[in-house]
Amino acid sequence: MSCDEPPPAQLLEGIAQFNRGDVRYLCQGILQIGAAFRHLRRLNHHGTVYMLTRGSRHLAPFAPRCQRVDVQARLDAAAAAPVSGFSWTE
DSSP states (O other): OOTTSOOOHHHHHHHHHHHHSTHHHHHHHHHHHHHHHHHHHTTOHHHHHHHHHHHHHHHGGGOSEETTEEHHHHHHHHHHSOOSSOOOOO
16 A cells, blocks of 8 residues: 555545544543653643643543553553642753
8 A cells, every 4th residue: 555545445444433433532542641741751731731631531431441451550640640749840
């Protein structure tokens, strides 16, 4: 497959099925919490808090586990992130 060709029909159908289900929120939450920790490493307070909040809201309905993913561990990590009292300057 090259970038000039359209994606296969099976791929498009798989994406459509994925987007119809609630599992997309599980994936979105995991990605947002990961992005929050990236923001944290870059000392971006607003981005950290925003992504931790959104990601946690997406993940909460799937706790404690979903599809063999330890959702509770991700929620615990998000809750323990040092967003208050953290020195936002190097």
